[in-house]
Amino acid sequence: MFQRVQRQPRMYEEVARQIEAAILMNHQRPGDQLPPERELIEHFAVSRSVIRESLKVLAEKGLIEILPGKGAFIREPGSGAVHDALRLYLRRQRDENFARDLTEIRQLLEGETTALAATRATAEDLAKIEAALAGMEAERDNLEKFVQFDLQFHQALATATHNDLMELLLLPITGLLTDMMAHLSPLPRAQEEAIKHHRAILRAVKRRDPAQARRAMKAHLKQFERRVREYQASTS
Numbered sequence: 001m002f003q004r005v006q007r008q009p010r011m012y013e014e015v016a017r018q019i020e021a022a023i024l025m026n027h028q029r030p031g032d033q034l035p036p037e038r039e040l041i042e043h044f045a046v047s048r049s050v051i052r053e054s055l056k057v058l059a060e061k062g063l064i065e066i067l068p069g070k071g072a073f074i075r076e077p078g079s080g081a082v083h084d085a086l087r088l089y090l091r092r093q094r095d096e097n098f099a100r101d102l103t104e105i106r107q108l109l110e111g112e113t114t115a116l117a118a119t120r121a122t123a124e125d126l127a128k129i130e131a132a133l134a135g136m137e138a139e140r141d142n143l144e145k146f147v148q149f150d151l152q153f154h155q156a157l158a159t160a161t162h163n164d165l166m167e168l169l170l171l172p173i174t175g176l177l178t179d180m181m182a183h184l185s186p187l188p189r190a191q192e193e194a195i196k197h198h199r200a201i202l203r204a205v206k207r208r209d210p211a212q213a214r215r216a217m218k219a220h221l222k223q224f225e226r227r228v229r230e231y232q233a234s235t236s
Contacts, residue, residue: 012053015044019054023063023074030076034064037071102173103225107218109170110154114201114217115210117160125160126206132156133198140191151177153198157205193223 019034035043040051055072058064064072117125135149154174158167197220204213 011046012050012057015040015046015050015054016057018044019058020061020063023058030074032074033070034072034074100225103221103228105173106224107221109166109173110157110221111214111218113158113161113166113170114205115214116163116166117157118205118208118210118213120162121160121205125156128156129153129160129202129205133195133202136191136195136198140195146191150194150198157201160205190227194220197223 034040034055037048037051041048044051055064055066059066059072062075065075066072117129121129132149132153136146136153139145139149151174154170154177155167158170158174161167197216200216201213201220204216
């Protein structure tokens with residue numbers, strides 16, 4: 001499975017690359033244990049410190065879990081590492097085009113998310129979407145809670161697609177919106193407009209009308225874009 005590595009300043013990177021390739025090619029499966037440290041040393045013909053450094057790299061990537069006294073085990077694929085990487089990237093992108101870029105991405109992703117939800121949502125999914133909207137309506141005068149219910153609405157739509165990749169892509173984006181919506185919601189009639197658009201989205205999803213659901217979401221995001229521009233104008 002593994003090949004000896006050529007002597008180089010950062011041999012642990014090549015060792016980590018080979019082990020990662022084996023994991024991703026399904027030579028190793030979640031719960032499987034990697035060969036003991038002494039066997040890896042023999043396979044790769046490297047020192048113990050190189051093996052330990054390579055395993056540390058793989059653990060930081062979320063590919064393995066190191067259990068003291070037991071060894072290294074393949075982890076179940078999870079979204080945490082991807083989510084964290086996207087979230088950190090988005091939070092660092094705060095130039096003058098950031099709000100525009102974020103709005104465009106939302107239009108591309110959430111329009112299709114809502115259309116898929118309209119065709120795939122279960123009764124349980126619809127109940128969660130309705131509960132989030134009810135929370136928005138009940139907490140329209142409480143900015144912090146209103147924003148949280150708004151985000152729950154969008155997350156419930158993503159879950160209703162029953163597409164794990166869609167949900168994975170949207171999570172860091174909707175999470176980032178917490179900061180922006182806290183600034184946008186105090187603008188005049190912001191909550192009422194948001195509730196109106198969310199009602200229209202929910203109606204289309206409940207009617208199993210993907211085309212109308214897509215249009216309703218895009219109308220909502222156009223309203224979001226206008227609010228962003230209003231906020232930018234008021235602070236410039």
